[in-house]
Amino acid sequence: MLVEIFDVEHGACAIATCDDQTRLMLDCGQNGLTGWRPGNYLYDRGIMTLDMLAVTNYDEDHVAGLPNMYDRKININWLLRNKSVSSKTIQALKSEDGMGAGIAKLVDAIDNIFTGGTGGVASPGPSFAGMTKKVFYNDYPAFDDENNLSMVVHLTCNGKGIMFPGDLERAGWLKLLELEDFRQALRDTSVLVASHHGRESGCCEEIFEYCKPYYVVISDKGYMYDTQKTIPFYRRFTKSGPFRNETRNVLTTRKDGLISFTFNSDSWGPF
Known part of the structure; x- marks a missing residue:
């Protein structure tokens, strides 16, 4: 099993390719500097069907590549998202700053393609051989900001856990920590993708009472904010492991580019 975390600057995009070649994409950001687009990536590899797309956060940097996927005619069989947030609520949340093209396409897809959230797929979803998934999110309107409405996706890949928390902030982390299933998912996490692209607002020390990852992965570009410099914070809580002939705790797309993990049975x- 392969999990690829792409360099999409200050955004998010990853693909899990399972043992039976089913694929789950987690967010669909893009790289404005290099021109990398998720739809082009799939198309160039002859992959015209995506079994599931998980949108972890309702900000543009998590879905900027969605129009490209539709332009390339990539079929998306299943949409996974925080369903407590309706398309009208997404539009209302974006009323102050306006919707980007990716969010607009997502709203259109929710209303016209994925009605009911399944896109017409009359089953519980793809099998994803070798992988199981759990999702957690805070409900709207208990939270009314995009970051704390992020959907946390926990994947168990041939026995090892990797967690994608979107842009969850401290208040959202603390609320989810009330759930025993969520605390167990943290215990079962070997790779943690840093929330909110490694910014301080996504840090929550309390989760590390349960989560003892080998690696933290930060998906972002060169430093834009003082609050982005959280590598020392995350390094405190990781076990570390080998990476490209080094021993590393924290991996970053801004330094390391594409970061891939293999999860085999042994x-x-x-x-």
């Missing part, structure tokens, strides 16, 4: 690790 071994796992990044490259």
Whole structure:
């Protein structure tokens, strides 16, 4: 099993390719500097069907590549998202700053393609051989900001856990920590993708009472904010492991580019 975390600057995009070649994409950001687009990536590899797209956050940097996916005619069989947030609520949340093209396409897809959230798929979803998933999110209107409405996706890949928390902030983390299933998911996490692209607002020390990851992965570009410099914070809580002939705790797309993990039945690790 392969999990690829792409360099999409200050955004998010990853793909899990399972043992039966089913694929789950987690967010669909893009790289404005290099021109990398998720739809082009799939198209160029002859992958015209995506079994599931999980949108962890309702901000543009998590869905900027969605129009490209539709332009390339990539079929998306299933949409996974925080369903307590309606398309009208997404539009209302974006009323102050306006919707980007990616959010606009997502709203259109929710209303016209994925009505009911399944896109017409009359089953519980793809099998994803070798992988199981759990999702957690805070409900609207208990939270009314995009970051704390982020959907946390926890994948168990041939026995090892990787967690994608979107842009969840401290208040959202603390609320989810009230759930025993969520605390167990943290215990079962070997790779943690840093919330909110490694910014301080996404840090929550309390989760590390349960979560003891080998690696933290930060998806972002060069430093834009003082609050982005959280590598020392995350390094405190990681076990570390081998990565490209080094021993590393924190991996970043801004330094390391594409970061991939293999999860086999008898071994796992990044490259």
